[in-house]
Amino acid sequence: MAGTVPLSRRNILTDRRRLVISVLGVAVSIGLILLLEGLWGGLRVQVSSYEENVGANLFVGEKGVRNFLGEVSAFDSSAVDELRRRPEVKAAWPVNTRFIVLDFHDRKQAAVLVGSVPGGMGGPWKIAEGRPVEADDEVVIDRALARQHGVGLGETFEILGRRFRVVGLSSGTRAWMLGYMFVSHDASAGLLRSPGTASFILVDSEDPAATARAVREELGLQPLSPDTVAENDRRLFAGIFGGPLNLMVIIAFAAGTLIIALAVYSMTVERLREYGIVKAMGARRGRIFRIMLGQTTALAALGFVVGFGFYLAASALITYALPQFWSHVSPAVVAGVALAAGLMGFIAAFVPARRVSRLDPASVYRG
Template identity: 35%
Template sequence: RSGRADPGRGGAVIDQGIAEKSGVGLGDEVEIMGRTFEVVGLSGGTTSLTNSIAFIDSDDFSELRGDPGVVSFLLVRVAPGASPPVVARRIESEVDGVTVQTRQEFAAQERRVVRDMSTDLVRIMNAVGFLIGLAVMGLTVYTATLLRRGEYGVMKALGARNRDLYASVVVQALVSVGLGLAVGVGFTLVLSALVPRLASNLGLAVSLASVAKAAVASVVFAGAAALLPIRQMRDLDPAMVFRGK
């Protein structure tokens, strides 16, 4: 995000959020694996719940490991106009014993590693929270439908047919879901902007796919909850409603 992208000998590029949290800036010194490095650049999106990533020169890293000549991976900058997949295949064909990946392939592999290591519990917690939210929403719609029995009785006394009542129930449920979804998405977007400022090692990402999944599930659950009292709507006697029964 700022400073140099190439750390060079004796330099380090660290995450900007970690730097702000630690009170470190460009030109300051940090200790990595027992050795002091000068902060020459700040990166973004290189931190997680458990750790952060610092970039140093490959020669410095070899000296720190005590095993010069051995590296995990190298980053290759492709010349302007060149095709990364073509360059990757060419390197792989000319250099023995290496696996060459494009940026997208490498990112996908790292995401799989992180997912396999630590996200199972998070996904279970997300699923439980999602189901609880759907249950609460369904119960709210169901209860709201029953509480309006008197209004539906008046509509039936005025000549409304059963299918008119069903349509009214479903429309009210969909309107409630739409308003609730809009408020929920807005609240989530606000949190996604605030959380990184309050906790630099934690970020929230809101994807269109997750919003669509929540919207579809909410509509299905709300529609089912609204139609559960359908038998009561069908057998509703306006006279009994007016008597308060």
């Protein structure tokens, strides 16, 4: 309340040691929530990176296929030629995709193998080092994946029993814990033992709606917009990882709320006699609640600021040490977590306020 003595602030600033411990506790919770949200945000960006960067405005898959990363799609690649004959189609390229597990220097590594025609659509969209694939025994791998396994340009390794030489390192080509590996379309057809087939046809069309109609009606295949594929991939990963991540966020939120509540409750119990005085002097229940709320929200606010610092530090550390994980929080998420911190403070205020509301003001006369 404007122009009144800030009892809440004075109370929490009086015991500096408890303040620091409480703020650190809340900050850890807030930092953890931000980090989990960041990893979640990073996952959402990463799992749809292929659809958003490859340059196609239409994905054509086998009938019934909904996403790029989680389903096996295989159909006769002659459909590519039929699509190329359509006037509105500027480009149409076949790609093979498959989820694989490799032995990388005796360590297992999950990856998404993508086979595309050299010079066509479907290969890496950003080469950080080296060059794109030109021959059937060459591979471009994600740079973070290469760093993680100590693989450099010119080195060779086996993919499904065949040796490939690393000719390029791509960037921005992560699908969360998975990394993309790009080979030629022919090489992928050999590896997957599916010559003459494609998992998807990537189409650049001047009239995607007309092309999609033709794909559905004339070719009997499944046309999907990149946004739909991306959203379906995100949903797929949300279904796998969303539950545990959300559970961890809820636990961190509850822990933060509990820390604030316990900190202010213990401060309150220590000053119970003083709250008796405050009540004896004529403080109403609402005022007592505002005093508690002032303390809990101040702790939450300080915890948020320090927690955001924790998040930035932890995020940088994770990106450096574990490049397969990428953390990304949008301003909306930061605002949401700030609101959550405020909510923590609000909920936490009820515990000590309830204790004080039951206090008998006449207790001040009992020594």
